[in-house]
Amino acid sequence: MSSTSATPAVALEASGLGKRYGRRPAALDGCSFRLPTSRISALVGPNGAGKSTLLAIAAGLLRPTSGTLTVLGEAPGAARDRISYLAQNKPLYPQLTIAETLRMGAELNPARWDAACAARIVEQGDLDPKSRIRGLSGGQRTRVALALALGKRPELMLLDEPMADLDPLARHELMGTLMADAAEHGTTVLMSSHIVAELADACDHLLLLGGGRVRLGGGIDDLLAAHTLVTGRGTPADLAPHTVIESRTAGRGLTALIRRDGPVGEGWAAEEPSLEELLLAHLRAPEAPALLTPGTTATAEAVTA
Amino acid sequence: MSTATLRETPAAATVTTAPRGLVRTVLRLHRGALWIWLAFVAGTTGFLLWLLGPGAHTAQRALATYGYSGLIRANGSADEYSSLFYYPDTLITLASFAIALFAGGPLIARELESGTAQLAWTQSVSPARWLTAKLAVPAAFIVLGTCLLTAVYRQLWSAHGNLLIAGIGPRSLYFSLGPATVAAPLLGLALGVLVGLAVRRTLPALALSGFAYFLVYAFRGNHWPFQGRYQQPELYSRSRAFTSAGAEIRDPGCYDDKACLAKHDVVRFTREYLPSSDYWPRQLLETGVLLALTAVAVALAFALLRRRAAAG
Structure with missing residues (x-):
């Protein structure tokens, strides 16, 4: 094993991480922290604090302007088969059916896909696998997106406001599913949210972003x-x-x-x-x-x- | 540590099985476009086959009876064979434009705009592999389809090119049909993908990729080494008349004067275009330039993608 992965207890490690979009003030500026594995961590901060940027960099979707971020001991992007990322707008292919979306998950993650787990999450929402994504409500789409994210059996889940458009009942239920799954498999979760009650129940760790850096970090x-x-x-x-x-x-x-x-x-x-x-x-x-x-x-x- | 060792085996399997899954996913995502393309290829092939078979009967009879003058006499009518002959060429040009638009809009920019590209990149598929599949799958269908169309068109040319009214029409068709017919839509695909990655929004990408391909189209029409620029050499044709005894004589120039035809004892005419030695140098040069531009566009697209995301 290489020296970079000699600390398997670290899920994310940022060092002087910075991201600037054009000439606007930096979204992230000298951000440094470690996130140990098997933690359910909340990512909190005011709007524009850089939460989505941090999650996208960790998912290998954006290149940081400065600094480094290691994800599960590797460069972001190198570990993409071991992470799940749920973007804020829950993008899914509108022309596919739910069943086809899950089949895509199986085809794009052949080494890790857990079809039973993904199907179970969809079934819990009383969704017809034959219905098209186009016709689903926001909350139903979130459920399918979460099924795709959990079906991959990730070691690290990066969730950007995962529950924002769910009704309280579905939120409670899906959060329960997510947490039970994470606890069972020791998954590390980093999720941004504005709903403090949701965080207090689910999370045991906190990262508070402000001004592009971590202002509070640690076990809650x-x-x-x-x-x-x-x-x-x-x-x-x-x-x-x-x-x-x-x-x-x-x-x-x-x-x-x-x-x-x-x-x-x-x-x-x-x-x-x-x-x-x-x-x-x-x-x-x-x-x-x-x-x-x-x-x-x-x-x-x-x-x- | 045990989890790390367990992880080694599936990682090896990913490399071998993921591309097939990725290809299946790309096919499923764009099955609408795929069906349209297949319908276009089938329809155009059918039209070409009709031109090769029953569609040519009237013109063939006119040629056999009155020679080239028989074709000239029919010139100008709406269903004239000589004008129908060029329709598939127009359709192929339109299809190349459609390919550039498709590549810029639905294939790339719509995915980037709606975030579904990012969804694919956070499965076990790197952006570079995603882009490879997005290029390779349509390219395979484009090559297969246009190769088929070009082959049938060339067949049609050699069978019935003699039924065309001489002029710039047959010349430019003759010099345009070949490997370059396959390379041009590929350039359209690569340009569309590049524009889609650069612009990242569907509507502007549609407009810009259409404009980019229009530039290529206009440039091909007006600049060296493309066919529009050089004076295409006159295609030599050989017309012959046959007497009832089967002897080959020069065309007596009777037009539809039956008495004249009877006097010369002419019962049949034939006519053919002779191959030009200029064909292959021109075709290969043009194809080479188009493919080189395609390669540049593809390289730029990958560079752009790598700069933006951790392409790993």
Whole structure:
């Protein structure tokens, strides 16, 4: 085995990754992180933060302008038989039937295709395999696209807003299918989404993109544990040496999300923030310093596993 | 580690079985275009065969009875053999345009625009292999179809070229039928694919690939080394009259004067075009230039694709 694949526990490793479209501001700019395998990772960020760009580069569809990205220990594109990618608009061939679409999956992935798995996902949605993609609703198309993605038996799934156009019931059910499948096969999943509730239920890992780089990265539990929501009398300056991510005056007091450095001082009521509170605070405060947990940092010394 | 070793075997199988699956997928995606092409080839072949058989009877009778003057007398009527003879050539030219449009629009740009190309590239198929299949499958059908049409057309020429009114018509048809008839639609395909990859949107790609092929078409008509530029040499024809005794004499120039024909005892005429020594040099030069341009367009298309995506 070559030296690049000597760290099989890493699904994605970005180093100084940058992508610029024409003269517009860079979509990704010096983005560095690691994503360990077998994690279900959420990819979060404001619109235009570079989420789709990052996923497309990882899928081997775009060339980065600078920096490198390794996917399952290989260059993007070299591992395309081991990854699944679901684009935001769920492209499928409208002129094919569902059955023909799945047959295409079998023909284009001859070494890995799991026809039973793909057919099961389609059946769960009460879809007639003989109906054409052209006539399907958005949610039904998502289901077929997901069947195509899971039928490939990928080691890494890159999902760009996978559930955006599904009704709550179908979303819950498909998410369940996806998660059960990922857990059973140890698949790594990186999925972008705006629906925090969906992420909190499904994901155990988080990458928050902002300004073209990773602002928060790590296990969700670790990230939550590193932050505290404090309420009390005082000013943000009183909270030193902690890093104040965001603070708001509430009545006569102050509510702040802090990144703890030591125990929280007297006079402050402390509680662990919810994922939503953590995300919103970081989205509102783009200048807050980045935090990547050791397993997520793209440095040589972190590669000890 | 065990997963890594397990993975080695299927990876080897991918190489051998994926191309067949990819070809089947390309065929399935473009079966509409495939049926249209097959219908065009079948219809045009049928028309050529009709011209070769029953369609030629009237003109043949006129030639046998009155010689070349019999053909001239029929000149100008709507169903005149001499004008029907050129229709398949027009159809083949139109088909070449249609191929360029198809390649630019539905074959490439529509897929890039709707994202289905990216869907294919994230299966176990690299963009380079995808483009190879997108070029090779239509090219195979184009070559087979146009080879068949050209062969039947050449057959028709050698059987009934003598029934055409002399002039620029037979000359340019004679010099245009051959390997270049097969190479021109291939250039249309390559240009369309290149435009489709460069533009990536269906409608502009349709317009631009049509325009690009029009430039080729116009250039072929007006510039060296293509047939439109040089003065095609006069095709030498040999007309003969036969007496009732079977003797071969010079055409007495009687036109449809029956008394004159009776006086010279002429019962039958024949006429044929003689092969030109210019044919092969011109055809091969033109074919070579067209194929070279095709190769350049294909190379540019792959370079463009590689620059855009991780083609791996």
